[in-house]
Amino acid sequence: AQKVTQAQTEISVVEKEDVTLDCVYETRDTTYYLFWYKQPPSGELVFLIRRNSFDEQNEISGRYSWNFQKSTSSFNFTITASQVVDSAVYFCALRGYGQNFVFGPGTRLSVLP
């Protein structure tokens, strides 16, 4: 069975602080993809990143960075110098070969001015 855990239910930070959102997954598949989505108050899920299980290189995109570690089954997401516009619910998701998406419960991030 596949499972995604996001232990942090809610996080509050002050603007310009760095924040890391944790994601731990379980799967028996050797080929799988991991995703992060952002859900702002408008409700629409916005795709942020996709990573396949064979690529453990960390990725940086502007203020966003992702740390994928297969050894610990983790795919953590860091926002550097957070901004109020980063306030949203963030979902980590897993998709195995031939499987459908399994989403984590989400982490609500509040960035205070």
Added chain:
Amino acid sequence: EAGVAQSPRYKIIEKRQSVAFWCNPISGHATLYWYQQILGQGPKLLIQFQNNGVVDDSQLPKDRFSAERLKGVDSTLKIQPAKLEDSAVYLCASSLGAGVADEQFFGPGTRLTVL
């Protein structure tokens, strides 16, 4: 490029009533998904269509939920009769294909409240 469209955005009904949601996916996307997102939880897949055929409906409560995708484009999801626990946001998503790497594009959702 237009995104995934859903209507209505909000719906309030009483239990035992019926309700229907509509989704128009991104043009050219063969795969369409309906998700249920209960408050405080991640989306849960209800049904997946590939063109106009059902690929996966294992988590769809078939005694009350039904969905169709006529002509392989628009889709409707119906609940009949609704229960209190059906209160949730219903998200529609589409992707070019059904491959594991295919990115899903989500609509804004329909927020259903069952009183």
